[in-house]
Amino acid sequence: MEDYRVKPHQKIDLAKDYDPNDYGEWKGKKAKGVARLTELRAELDALQQVLYAEHQHKALVLIQAMDTAGKDGTIRAVFDGVNPQGVHVASFKVPTQIEADHDFLWRVHAQVPAKGELVVFNRSQYEQVLVVRVHNLEPEKEWRKHYQQINDFEKLLTDTGTTILKFFLNIDLDEQKQRLIERIDTPEKQWKFSPGDLPERKLWWQYMEAYQEAISQTSTEYAPWHIVPANHNWYRNLVVAEVIVEALKKLDMHYPQAAEDLDQYKKDLNEEVIEKKGN
């Protein structure tokens, strides 16, 4: 899984070096991969419990991708089975007027995890160097500053106890076409089809260029990007789950010490007299 991690400021070429159909060592082992995901979910559930109990670390999982690449599906597949109370998903849509009136990190900062929390970002601060760049919503000299601003922001978060894991779900142009056609052909999915997806699709290579540079500029030792082969959903889910579980394991978290004198409290409980309510 280490292959998918982008080294700090590594130059990348998405079209050449990252195959969206890649299965790593799992080629022909879909059933095993799916079974492995079930194990990983159980591990993640246990890790989330100790993260919450220990109340020291903070975990932030950030997901970016083109339309139909499976942001929602990944979140569902990886975090289903983890205590719903222990996971908060923050989705960043088109900024509201109030959000747009602030700096772009304002609404993001408001959603970062506190001690003991696991937060998932569905889209993120990176929209400001992706859609904003591709659609010329800011001049280049403005959006170009955001790389450093994002790095500084993520440094603050990691310096103060946050584990940040960033994932780009990598599908290709053909796969997106198939998925859009599938939406059109499947009655229960038709409502998801938005005509606006088609003009966005025509900007595919501009988006890829924006992703490439963003990932290269902001993959750091403390907040690495992972480029996840995402044409096959099961493998995509497996990679994301594996990376998260590995990272959380490394934190070496522990349940807090129990209170002292537990025996005495037990004795008190057994001997207590609480007057029954006299109606």
Place this chain on the structure above:
Amino acid sequence: MEDYRVKPHQKIDLAKDYDPNDYGEWKGKKAKGVARLTELRAELDALQQVLYAEHQHKALVLIQAMDTAGKDGTIRAVFDGVNPQGVHVASFKVPTQIEADHDFLWRVHAQVPAKGELVVFNRSQYEQVLVVRVHNLEPEKEWRKHYQQINDFEKLLTDTGTTILKFFLNIDLDEQKQRLIERIDTPEKQWKFSPGDLPERKLWWQYMEAYQEAISQTSTEYAPWHIVPANHNWYRNLVVAEVIVEALKKLDMHYPQAAEDLDQYKKDLNEEVIEKKGN
């Protein structure tokens, strides 16, 4: 399940009329009850999806209970299997200084569901007529005003599209004792035991009185309370899930209409020419 719903402003006597050991019609049918819960979770998952897609209704599930009654466990059991992105759990702890400097509904209002959202309150605005009353944190003439303030607040929410379902998980004093002793006796649970739980326990009947009056004063046609027998976890979960599923079904929600001209879009997709990136 209708038996557990408290009629508007109905006078209640928790000790006399609500048996925490009650199984309704499910006595001796635990396995069936557990299987039924699995079905209900699948139904809830489907209902959440259409709630999100339709983007019209808002759903608020509010849970209150004494310590160890299973607020966390209920949330986990009922919402596990529902899309983690579709459920947001808001937990209300001791107010921070900033929260305490505002009116008691301020922090609560900030967390209510928007269109298409399902939010679960773990504790809630009701703490202001429970712990605040029992510990004399406000004079009676202040906390007594909160009943009407809460009713007005909940009226606003329901008038503007929110379905509110309130649950009191009802255990008895003996069951709480057993659960506290179990925490002490089980190494993995010891960290959860807080010595502060014991003095709270001595105020049991004051809390019951506070709950009784709060439930009676604030069970309304539009935001009903349910008193859930909670000595048996599986039955507690079953009741809560059944009530939520029934209420959401009644909303008669539908997926949005698909865009027009889907065939044309499909044709466009099949005929599109997007230049491959020329490296």
